[in-house]
Amino acid sequence: xxxxxxxxxxxxxxxxxxxxxxxxxxxxxxxxxxxxxxxxxxxxxxxxxxxxxxxxxxxxxxxxxxxxxxxxxxxxxxxxxxxxxxxxxxxxxxxxxxxxxxxxxxxxxxxxxxxxxxxxxxxxxxxxxxxxxxxxxxxxxxxxxxxxxxxxxxxxxxxxxxxxxxxxxxxxx
Amino acid sequence: xxxxxxxxxxxxxxxxxxxxxxxxxxxxxxxxxxxxxxxxxxxxxxxxxxxxxxxxxxxxxxxxxxxxxxxxxxxxxxxxxxxxxxxxxxxxxxxxxxxxxxxxxxxxxxxxxxxxxxxxxxxxxxxxxxxxxxxxxxxxxxxxxxxxxxxxxxxxxxxxxxxxxxxxxxxxxxxxxxxxxxxxxxxxxxxxxxxxxxxxxxxxxxxxxxxxxxxxxxxxxxxxxxxxxxxxxxxxxxxxxxxxxxxxxxxxxxxxxxxxxxxxxxxxxxxxxxxxxxxxxxxxxxxxxxxxxxxxxxxxxxxxxxxxxxxxxxxxxxxxxxxxxxxxxxxxxxxxxxxxxxxxxxxxxxxxxxxxxxxxxxxxxxxxxxxxxxxxxxxxxxxxxxxxxxxxxxxxxxxxxxxxxxxxxxxxxxxxxx
Numbered sequence: 001x002x003x004x005x006x007x008x009x010x011x012x013x014x015x016x017x018x019x020x021x022x023x024x025x026x027x028x029x030x031x032x033x034x035x036x037x038x039x040x041x042x043x044x045x046x047x048x049x050x051x052x053x054x055x056x057x058x059x060x061x062x063x064x065x066x067x068x069x070x071x072x073x074x075x076x077x078x079x080x081x082x083x084x085x086x087x088x089x090x091x092x093x094x095x096x097x098x099x100x101x102x103x104x105x106x107x108x109x110x111x112x113x114x115x116x117x118x119x120x121x122x123x124x125x126x127x128x129x130x131x132x133x134x135x136x137x138x139x140x141x142x143x144x145x146x147x148x149x150x151x152x153x154x155x156x157x158x159x160x161x162x163x164x165x166x167x168x169x170x171x172x173x
Numbered sequence: 174x175x176x177x178x179x180x181x182x183x184x185x186x187x188x189x190x191x192x193x194x195x196x197x198x199x200x201x202x203x204x205x206x207x208x209x210x211x212x213x214x215x216x217x218x219x220x221x222x223x224x225x226x227x228x229x230x231x232x233x234x235x236x237x238x239x240x241x242x243x244x245x246x247x248x249x250x251x252x253x254x255x256x257x258x259x260x261x262x263x264x265x266x267x268x269x270x271x272x273x274x275x276x277x278x279x280x281x282x283x284x285x286x287x288x289x290x291x292x293x294x295x296x297x298x299x300x301x302x303x304x305x306x307x308x309x310x311x312x313x314x315x316x317x318x319x320x321x322x323x324x325x326x327x328x329x330x331x332x333x334x335x336x337x338x339x340x341x342x343x344x345x346x347x348x349x350x351x352x353x354x355x356x357x358x359x360x361x362x363x364x365x366x367x368x369x370x371x372x373x374x375x376x377x378x379x380x381x382x383x384x385x386x387x388x389x390x391x392x393x394x395x396x397x398x399x400x401x402x403x404x405x406x407x408x409x410x411x412x413x414x415x416x417x418x419x420x421x422x423x424x425x426x427x428x429x430x431x432x433x434x435x436x437x438x439x440x441x442x443x444x445x446x447x448x449x450x451x452x453x454x455x456x457x458x459x460x461x462x463x464x465x466x467x468x469x470x471x472x473x474x475x476x477x478x479x480x481x482x483x484x485x486x487x488x489x490x491x492x493x494x495x496x497x498x499x500x501x502x503x504x505x506x507x508x509x510x511x512x513x514x515x516x517x518x519x520x521x522x523x524x525x526x527x528x529x530x531x532x533x534x535x536x537x538x539x540x541x542x543x544x545x546x547x548x549x550x551x552x553x554x555x556x557x558x559x560x561x562x563x564x565x566x567x568x569x570x571x572x573x574x575x576x577x578x579x580x581x582x583x584x585x586x587x588x589x590x591x
Contacts (some may be wrong), residue, residue, distance in 0.1 A: 013195035
């Protein structure tokens, strides 16, 4: 039996796409079917959610300027972004020790084609710029493709799409 | 001699010898080679049932008339043609007759005018009646329905009439044009063997699609095609779906212990047929096992009652789990990915109807992801846009819904090459 990373549904060994949510299960390792392993899987999943629910803890430095938020439209998750000169957006990769500031792994980032280093948000003057970091499936601002390496300005309420993952950028002053 | 090529590709040809049941997918591809000699052509008994409501006025109706005349020219002197129109009421414009008095028939077609509303059921009933007037033994009976509007209140009757006709061997092609017609109704009407539905996105495609349909009916390679799937003890068929020429579930019945059958209907030679089978495999020891014995039974036109059959088996090797890689066959994965996208969007519409908008959006977005990975980028974007619209406004657009429902099944515009 295997357990879907995305929706935690139990699936038969050999299942390629989860029958409940449709996520890819290729390379998901079978679990031994004991209650102990099931409990462990459930608690691991819960832990993961906790780990991922917040982005980096807000740095101690005094925050200047307005707070910015990315809202993931599919899940409704609000990611409050720390005030930093640069925020990397992508998917974490534990094996390679890569941890972006905004990690979309638990929002279905892998399936949505979010690259590990997908894009970044850079602070300038009193505003923010969005830059695609050569992602495989592209970054879109209000449905317009953002050419890699050419930052574009972000405004409150903008729709930002990383691969297929849709989010809204908000500035709360 | 007619020849069938039956090819079975499993998702994995080496499986881990496990103590648990596991899932195996198999892509079954059927292709037809009628060889040098031309297949005998069965006479066609055709009735067009055309929506002439006021929204058809202009290019749509013009194109339909032109298409009807071209079809008439494709028919031989021993084939039957009829044409029924409907708006608020239905009318036989060309009664069922052999395609001979062509000039007179064309004059009748050219006199059709658009006006009024859309009431489909009576039109369908008259169309079926015309086909029954011209019933010939060993002919192919086909009703070709075209609509651009929503029929109100008589949907149930439409489906009943369609089922009765299909039970009598009349196949139905249900074509929708524009963005106002009821895609759920046309899909339901066509959800039987020998029937199909298609979304015509532009009036300029009408002639091409009408004539292509007649040509398909003119080149039947086999009729009454049945598949029979025999599995080892304790194995199960989880599902069987058609993936080519278009995606859709196939009803499959366990006839005796561990033997399943499904009816595929008639087989136009130009259609490459492909099915995707999901099998639950019981724990088996290390070694070589025959996981599937599949046979295909059919009649060929002109050979009367002689039933031909063709058989193929699927051998699979079971090994120590540590020696088995988890890679899967890319072609099987491609079609499974598209099938999963189709299933996800279908369940998304259902969730939306039940008011579960977030669930619906999630499913649509996952459908988009699957399509994206299957290389259907344009359709993936449409799905993504509708998912966003659904989440924001609580409703998808009429056109987007059709593009997604028909697009995921491969029922829009050009037939795909691959």
